[in-house]
Amino acid sequence: MTLQTTTPARVRLDLILGREIALLDLREEGPFAADHPLFAANLPLSRLELEAWDRIPRRDVRIVLYDAGEGLAATAAERLEALGYADVTELAGGLEGWRRAGYELFQDVNSASKAFGELVEARRHTPSTPAPEAKRLIESEPNLVVLDARRFEEYQTMSIPRGVSVPGAELVLRARELAPNPATTIIVNCAGRTRSIIGAQSLINAGLPNPVLALRNGAIGWTLAGQRLEHGRGERFPEVAPEREAEARAAARRVAYRAGVRRLDRPSLEALVQDTSRTLYRFDVRTPEEYAAGHLPGFQSAPGGQLVQETDVFAPVRGARIVLADERGVRADMSASWLAQMGWEVYVLEGGFEAGLIVGPWRPRHPQPPEAQTISPVELAAELDRNAATLIDLAPSPAHRRGHIPGAWFAVRSRLANALGVLPGGRPFVLTSPDGELARFAAADLEALSGRPPRVLAGGTDAWKTAGLPIETGLPHAASADDDVYRRPYEGTDNSKAAMQAYLDWEFGLVEQLERDGTHGFYVI
Structure with missing residues (x-):
């Protein structure tokens, strides 16, 4: 073409x-x-x-x-x-x-989300505390709570002392329960800066009477100050008393109104769905567990804090419409308030959870993968034992490092042409990926490049693990560079201090870069 x-x-x-x-x-x-x-x-x-x-x-x-x-x-x-x-x-x-x-x-x-967070801090002067002062408060002040605004999985990896997992969209809903005394100081933290800033400013926008502080520079700042992080914590937010939830709901609605968020009922939503001249994203901003217990048809799971943090991942079509659903209202209103300030045409769905819900986790949609020759895990194990096949693993590099079939070569699908120059020749190719789907899509690519139809491991590496077959870790055999997944300086605990500081320096310059760019259309209430 x-x-x-x-x-x-x-x-x-x-x-x-x-x-x-x-x-x-x-x-x-x-x-x-x-x-x-x-x-x-x-x-x-x-x-x-x-x-x-x-x-x-x-x-x-x-x-x-x-x-x-x-x-x-x-x-x-x-x-x-x-x-x-x-x-x-x-x-x-x-x-x-x-x-x-x-x-x-x-x-x-x-x-874009990170630059917006920096703009919020610059415009609203969001209160923050540096890591040494936060440490002093945590160690000396009993009337204080630390709310970690990241995903629970990130919180478990590393957290600051006394931290409780309260992912971003949950903060306004849960903070009154966690800090019912208006004199209790609240510190909101994340790994870097954005979710600390947005989280703290969410509580301030919602009129929480408590002193609220963002942990300046998050866990990166904590680490650069030479302070110890904790690992494997499991404290999660509690359920909310009805009277406190009512307060949170009213406060969140006021914030959404100030931001220009509009509201829809189910019939009005259907009118948007029928308008094929515009892109429409429908997101359920509750927790994944709530979503799996029952969600509206057509809505994708997108916990609100991550949706605001990763808008480019969830909604790549700039200028699209967004509808948010949450039967409690608070999380949708707060998430929508931020999306509206980021320039999105955003609506909150009112009601609609009374009937017709779908049970189960969100599953991505994609076309049926092409047919391919398959091989079972047991058959593959036998061929690998006698060195009769070359196994190519198309899993993301972090997943490959965590656990892959012994002897598998890591490769990136779009770089298979170059990988063929590295892979050992003379043996039939077998492709795998975590569930086998990507491997089936890639089989035709490899056949066109090599002139030989590869086989695909039925069920992928997941099926190999289910069969109880051995797994190895690391990246001993790489046919492609492992830059398919960007190593975030603010995730994990073994990043260099130079990389952490460089990341912070980049964030500090984002407001000026937004001004030079001139395309954003952001505003801050």
Whole structure:
């Protein structure tokens, strides 16, 4: 197919005017984190079929693709056309074209959300406390609570002393229960800066009477101050008394009103669903456990704190409409208040949870993978024992490191051509991935490159583990660079202090970079 191009100036104009556009970076997450336009969304070519339908729900929305000269756009356009997308073009000159046009390039991931968090702090002067002072308060002040605004899994990895897991959207709902005495000081923390700032400012916006402080620079600041983090904690937020929930609900609604959030009932929502001229995202911002217990049809699980933090992941189509659902109201109102300030047309669904709910966790939508020759875990184990197959694992590199089939070669699907120059030859190829789905999509790619149809491990590495077969860890055999997943300086406990400080220095400069970029349309109430 002949792929038309779109100029950087046209993309920038669409962003300024609020027109719907999905600007997609086709590289792996590591290269994407090095430099990209503010509102670009990372949708790697290697995972395109698995993610496109959920992340870009309207098939005739304008999609602009780019890479950094790797030649990924043409293949991506063909795959998107096969998936039903009708308006796909390539950014003229790719990433370098954007740079040559004199437009800003941002680093890291979730850059728009992080830049917005910095703008909130700059405009509202969100109170914060440095790590040494926070440590002193934690050790000496009994009338204090520490609320960790990250996902529970992140909190378990590392936390500051006395921390309780209260993911971002839960803060306004739960804080009155955790700190019923108005004199109790509340410290809100995350790993870096954004969720601390947004979390603390959420409580302030909602009129909580308590002294509220963000932990300045989060767990990074705590570590750079030479202070000890804790690991494996399990304290989670409690249930909320009815009278405190009513207070939180009223406060959150006032905040949403100030931010310009609009409200819908189920019939009105159906009118938006029927409007095929606009992209519509529907997100359930409750906890994953609540979602699995019963959710509305068509709504994706997106816990509110993470939705605000990772808007580019959940909603890559800038200019789309967003509807949030939460039968208690508080989490939807607070999440919507932030999304509205970030320039989204956002609505809160009122009611609707009375009947017709679907039970079960959220499962991504994607087309049926192509048919492929398969091999069972037991059969593969026998072939590997006699060195009769070369196994290629397409799992994300962190998952591969945590546990893979012994002898498997790590590779990135979009780099299989280069991987063939590294992989041992002369043996039949077998592909695997965590559940086998990605491996089935990649089988045709490998056959076209090698001239030999590979087999796919039935059920993927998950089936191998279920069969009780051995697993090894690490990355002993790499046929591709392991930059498919960006190593975040604020996650984990073994990052270098230089990387942590560099990350903070980058965040400190985001407000000035927003001003130079000029496309954001953010405001702060």
